[in-house]
Structures are given as C-alpha cells and as structure tokens.
Amino acid sequence: MSALGGKAAGGDSINPVGTVVGLVIILVSIGITAVLGSSLVIPLIGIIVGGALIAFGVHFVPVGGAPAAMGQAPGIATGVAMLAAGAGLAGLFGGAWAFETTGDFLISIIGGAVGGGLMMAITCLMVNATYVFAMGIPAASGKIAKDPITGDTFPEYKSQGTEGHGLPFISFVGGVIGGLIAGLGGTIIYIELLDAYSTGLATLMQAKPEAIAPLAISLAGIFAIGFFLVNAVLAAYNITGTIEGPHDPKFKRVPRAIIGCAVASAFCGLISLLLVTNIGM
Amino acid sequence: MEEIVLGIGITALAGALATVAGAAEDTESDIGSQGDPNSQVQLAPQMGYIHRIFNKAVSGEPPAYGLWCAIGAGVAWAFLQLNYNPALAIILGSIVAVFVQGIYCTSGYLGRTASLAKFKQPVYIDILKSLTSVTMAHAFVAIFCTTAVCYLMSAALHHPFALPLLGLIWGIALGAAGSASGNPFYGKERQYQNQKFGAGVPISASGNIVRYAEAGQRSSLDNGWFTTKFAGPASGICFGLIVFLELWRTVLFEKALAGWGAVIAGIVLILVFTFIDRWIEVWGRKTYGPYTEPEETSS
Numbered sequence: 250m251s252a253l254g255g256k257a258a259g260g261d262s263i264n265p266v267g268t269v270v271g272l273v274i275i276l277v278s279i280g281i282t283a284v285l286g287s288s289l290v291i292p293l294i295g296i297i298v299g300g301a302l303i304a305f306g307v308h309f310v311p312v313g314g315a316p317a318a319m320g321q322a323p324g325i326a327t328g329v330a331m332l333a334a335g336a337g338l339a340g341l342f343g344g345a346w347a348f349e350t351t352g353d354f355l356i357s358i359i360g361g362a363v364g365g366g367l368m369m370a371i372t373c374l375m376v377n378a379t380y381v382f383a384m385g386i387p388a389a390s391g392k393i394a395k396d397p398i399t400g401d402t403f404p405e406y407k408s409q410g411t412e413g414h415g416l417p418f419i420s421f422v423g424g425v426i427g428g429l430i431a432g433l434g435g436t437i438i439y440i441e442l443l444d445a446y447s448t449g450l451a452t453l454m455q456a457k458p459e460a461i462a463p464l465a466i467s468l469a470g471i472f473a474i475g476f477f478l479v480n481a482v483l484a485a486y487n488i489t490g491t492i493e494g495p496h497d498p499k500f501k502r503v504p505r506a507i508i509g510c511a512v513a514s515a516f517c518g519l520i521s522l523l524l525v526t527n528i529g530m
Numbered sequence: 531m532e533e534i535v536l537g538i539g540i541t542a543l544a545g546a547l548a549t550v551a552g553a554a555e556d557t558e559s560d561i562g563s564q565g566d567p568n569s570q571v572q573l574a575p576q577m578g579y580i581h582r583i584f585n586k587a588v589s590g591e592p593p594a595y596g597l598w599c600a601i602g603a604g605v606a607w608a609f610l611q612l613n614y615n616p617a618l619a620i621i622l623g624s625i626v627a628v629f630v631q632g633i634y635c636t637s638g639y640l641g642r643t644a645s646l647a648k649f650k651q652p653v654y655i656d657i658l659k660s661l662t663s664v665t666m667a668h669a670f671v672a673i674f675c676t677t678a679v680c681y682l683m684s685a686a687l688h689h690p691f692a693l694p695l696l697g698l699i700w701g702i703a704l705g706a707a708g709s710a711s712g713n714p715f716y717g718k719e720r721q722y723q724n725q726k727f728g729a730g731v732p733i734s735a736s737g738n739i740v741r742y743a744e745a746g747q748r749s750s751l752d753n754g755w756f757t758t759k760f761a762g763p764a765s766g767i768c769f770g771l772i773v774f775l776e777l778w779r780t781v782l783f784e785k786a787l788a789g790w791g792a793v794i795a796g797i798v799l800i801l802v803f804t805f806i807d808r809w810i811e812v813w814g815r816k817t818y819g820p821y822t823e824p825e826e827t828s829s
Contacts, residue, residue, distance in 0.1 A: 315566040318717030320730030326566045326713035327706060331592035335706025338699045339776060342691070343792075346780055349690040351789035360789075363796035367779075368703065368772050370803040375711040375768040377807055381814035383715050383760050385728035388811050389821075399808070405820035410732025415814075421807050425800060466690045474698060 263505055271512035278515040285526040288448070293518045295441030300480045300514025302434030304506040307333040307484035309427030310369070311420035311494045320414040323390050323493050325376050325424070329485035330478065333431055336372075337477050340365025340432020341439055345470065348440055358436045365432020369424040373416055380415040388415030393496050398422060413493075423494025431477075438476050438514075442469035442521065449525025472521045479517055480510045537781035540686045544679045545774025548704075551675035552769030553762040555595060555704055556712030558668035560720070560761060561661060561754035562586040562635060564594065565709045567717030570739050572642060575651035577737030582654055584661045584750040585646075586638040592705030594634070595676075596698050598669065602627035602677040603697025610693070620681060624674040631669045635662045661750050668754075676700055679773060687777065700773070707769040715761035720753055728818060775799055 275297065282293045310333050313324025325332055344361020351357065380386045389406040390396070391413030396403070399418045407413050416424075446465035451458045458465075487506040492499045559565045561584065568587040575581070606623030610616060636658065643653045680696035683689045689696065721739040722731045743752045779799065783791030 315569040315717070316733075318566040318713040319570065319722060319736075320714065320718045321733055321736075325710045326717065327592065327709040328566075328590050331590045331702070332706050332710070335592055335703045339703050339772065342689070342696075342699055343776060343780065343796075345691060346689055347784070347789065347792065349688075350784050353789055356789040356793065359793050360796070363793050363800070364776055366800050367775060367796050367803075368707075370800045370807075371768060371771045371775070372707055372710045374803045374807045374810070375707075375764055376714070377810050377814075379711055379714050379761070379764055381810050383764070384719050385818060386730060387814040387818050401811075401815070406815065408730035408732070408821050409823065410734055411730035412733075414730040415811075416807075418808055418811055421804065425804070463692070467692045467695060470691050470695045474695075 263508065268508055271508050274512050275515040278519040282519055282522055285523070286449075289445055289522045289526065292441040292445040293515065293522060296438050296476065296518035296521070297511050297514045299434040299436075299438035299441070300476060300518075301507045301511045302437070303333070303337060303431050303477060303480035304484045304487075304510035305503060306337070306365075306427045306430030306432075306434060307481055308488065308492065308500055308503045308506065309423040309430065309495055310336065311373075311416060311424050311492065312488070313491050316412070316491060317414075320380070320384060320386055320408070321411045322491050323388065323413040323415055323417060323420060324491055325372065325416070329488050329492070330481040332372075333427065333481040333484070334477050336365045336369045336428040337431035337435045337481070338474060339368035340428065341435040341470075341473055341477070344432065344436030345439055345466075348436075348443070354440060357440060358433055361436025361439075362429045362433035365428035365430075365435070366425045367428070369428030370421075373421045373424045376416045377421070386414050388417045388420075389413045390417045390420070390493055390496070392493050392498065393419075397496060417493075419496050420494040423496075426495070431481075434480075435473055435477050439469050439473035442472050445522060445525055453525060468524070475521075476514060476517060479513055483510050483513055534782065537687065538778070540682050541774060541777040541781050544682045544777055545770050547675040547679045547682075548773035549766040549770030551672045551679065551704055551766070552708055552711075553758075553766030554668045554671035554675065555591070555708040555769070556716075556765035557754050557758050557762045558665050558672060559591050559708060560712065560716040560757040561668065561750045562638075562665040563750055563753070564638075565591045565713050565716075567713055567721055570717065570721055570737060572646070573737040574739050574741075575646045575649040578649075579738060579741060580651055581739065581741040582657055582747045582749045583739070583741075583753070584639060584657060584665070585642045586635055586665075587642060590705065591709045592702045594631075595672070595705035595708075596702035598627045598631050598673050599676045599680070599701025599704065600694050600698040601630055602673045603680050604694035606677055606681065607693040616681060616685070620674060620677045623677055624670055627673045627677075628666050628670045631673075632662055632666045635665055657749060664751065664754065672704065676704055683777070687781065703772060704769055707772055708765040711768040712757065712761035712765040715764065716753065716757050719760075720756050729821065
C-alpha cells in the first residue's frame, strides 16, 4: 500500500472465526448484563446499535490526513478519528440539549444527527473554499473518473503526481451523511446511558432522580464521549489512512468495522453499566 | 420573547468568541507546526533539507485542544465553585491550560527534533525560546475564547453538560474545524511555495519544504505571519459558524413545532451549505479549467 493509502489491498473479507468470537462476546456481555439487572439489557442493546452506527458513519467521512494538507489526496486534512469524533460530539451536544428541553427520544436522536451533519457541512464547505479560493485548485478525485451525483469528470482536473485534491461533491455528501449517522449513534448511546444512570444511581444512592441528575448527565456524557472515541479509533484502523467517502473502494470494508465496533461497544457497554448494578459490594 | 432575544444575543457573542478562537487556534498550530502538514517538517531533514521550522506535533490538533480546553474549563469550573468572578475564573483556567500546552510544546520540539539528529538536524535553542512563548500566547486566546463559549452555553443557555465536559467537546470540535480549514493552506500554500500555484503538490516533492524567507532563513514566525491572512480567518469562520448556527437553530426554534423546529432549521441550513459548496466547486472548475502541464504554461 502506498503512503497515501492507495487501493484497498487484502483483508477486505470478513473473518468467519473472528466474527463468531465477536458474536459470542456480544452474547456473553448481554447475558451478564441480563443477570445483573434485566432492565439494563435495553440500554446495552442501544449502546451496541449506537456503536455500530458510529462505525458506519465514520466510513462516509472523507479524510485525507497529511496528503490532503498538501493537495496530494482528496479529503479533509485531518485524521479519521479526530474528525468523526468532532462531528459526532457536535451532534451529541445538540442531542443532549434537545433531550433536556423536549424529553422526546426521537426528536433528540434526530436533533443529534442534524447537529453532526451541520458541523460536517460547514467544515466540508470551508475545505472547498480553501482549496478553490486560496490555493486555486479545483476538486478532483483520484479513485473514480466521474462523480456519481453530479456527473463531473475528474482525470483532466487532477494535478500531475497527485492522487487528486479538494473535496468533490460526492465526498461532501458523504461527509454530511457521516456526520448525521455518527451524531445519531452517539446520541442514542448518551440517552440510553442517561436512562440507565438516572434510575440506577437513584436506587443505589437512595436519592431522588432529580437530586442525582447532574451526576447522571455528566457520567452519561463522559461515557458517550468515550464510546465515540473507541468506535472512531477502531473504524480508523479499518480505514488505514485516507478514505474519500462512499465511492472509495475502502468503503467496502464497512461490515468488518460494524462487527468490530459492535463487539467493542458490547464489552465497553457492560463495563459502563456495571456502575449501576448492585453486585453486593 | 425577552428570553429569546437574550438567547440570540448570547448566541451571537458565542459565535464571535468562537471565530476568534478558531483564528487563534489555526495560527498557533501553524506557528507550532502541529497538525497534518507537520509530517513534512519531520520528513524534510530525512530528505536532506535542514530547516528552522518549529516541529511540535505532540498529537493531532483535535485531541490536543480537547485536552487544553477541558483543563481550562475544568480549572475555571473549580474556581467558579469557590465563588470567583467568572471572567477571573476563566482567565485562571486558561493560564493553567496554557502552561500545560507550553510543556507539551517544549517536550514536543526537543523530542521530535532530537530524533532527527542522525540526519544532522540541529535543535535551535533560539527557536525554542522565541517561538514557544508565541504559540502559548495564541493558545491562550484560543483556550480563553473556547472556555468563555462553554461558560455561556452552560450558565446562560443552560446546557445540561458540565463545564469541563463542554470544554472537551468544543475543544475537539475546534481542533477539527481548524485542521480542516487551516491545514491545507499552511501545508500546501506555505510549505510548498516552490511548487506551481494552482496545482496539488506532487508526491515526489514530499519533504522539499520552503526553508528560506525574503531575508535569511525562514522560521515558524514567518509561517504565522503568512497563515494569519487566510488560514486563520478561514478556520475562525468555520468554527464560528459551527458554534453560532448550532446554538442559533436551537435557541430560536427548539420550541417550534413541538421540538421539530430545530431539526428542520438544521436540515435547511445543511441544504443551504450544500448548495454553496456546489457553487464553489463549479466556480473553481469553470474559472481554473483542466490541469495543464507546467512546461506548457511556462512557455
């Protein structure tokens, strides 16, 4: 593989043994949670779904890393985990706020998704503004000849010796979709954790739910950020370097990341929920 | 109504502070050479190009700024609990955070540059002494403004998250916005001014960064002077828009349509930005046209 990421080479298929082991870890995590407190199973499943959504969303985000910073590859000039976490956390901020004011699950998770999508839309726009107005370079993809949405052709616009530059429209749309999905996943995790902590901590501490609300919100927020970073970093290992968006050949690796992140979320979710299980200590 | 007017005023103030934070963050990371283009600064001596550019890269900008803003907001929160004046608490928090940043800068420069000793890259003590304080000053502005934004969100707009948590979230978002908008300008337009304008940098030119200024050797102070003109404001606008619009759509529309107002406003904003992006893309293609070989253009 080249220093710029290049073509996805090998390891794209799903490892059946690893998948079975992962499924066993998920089932064991759910089983242990069910034994410790049956009401915690739904939050754990929410965390697993949220983690898988974050992994899925990260693959849409066009990331170019250092090569993008020099106009050697298309994408946003930062790392996968950083950008996805930034977008997802902006969504989490909006989702948590919407849940505080409305208390409605659906509005909150969609509000979180829109927050992530908005952050990515602004960021992607400024990337193109920098390339076009400050560096005088039009957007061109090195992975495909034609933009699947607009029909623009790229090879004649690509500078010699580079793998493309800028942010083609398909990558912009991919970035927004990635922000939407990552924000959605993160907000689901936050609300499920908040639900578990609000009731669990009130029972454990024998206090009113209103009294422990600040503690529950802070804990749920910290763990939601932790889940973001766990899933974004795992997905970044799957991407290895750069990805242009949904049209990139590396996007085909997404099922592997979803399985990996679901397993990691299940185990981390079990750990985070142990906080509110009365295990006789 | 009065509450909404107050909310919009706070939103505008937060947006303005975020714009200053974004501009300072990008200038700090360009002077300190942190973020993705730093790989070229690290690579240059290995390719035989000895330079006087600050070589920090303690980590990516988003997690680094997440840490610094979380420290700033955390210490400020502690002082607020002791009933300190909010402005004083935020200043004290930012001072503590910026000392952490200064330690990171120093160890980052010494460690990274020392690792290049076998390629004859010296550690310039004057660079360390003169530039560390400059990056600390810019970092202070960025951390102070971000912590102030977080304080406004927490105290005036009543966001449920605690101040340190908001610091972590918006610190990471600040770094992400700054590295997305500012890094390409510093990486390509500044470090590779020896390359043809209006084209990407060929992979074969990696490491051949520009090392000389108008008079003598270039240092990272020259980089700050250059990138403040475009990359700083661009990053500021990016982060300012994110903070302003995220707050604006919530403050103004959260109660409309049973909570769906903020969602619809967000979707409309995304569509507007999508339209502007497409316009910029088409404008760039039409104005600059297809790539031409350097030989043809120089004749």
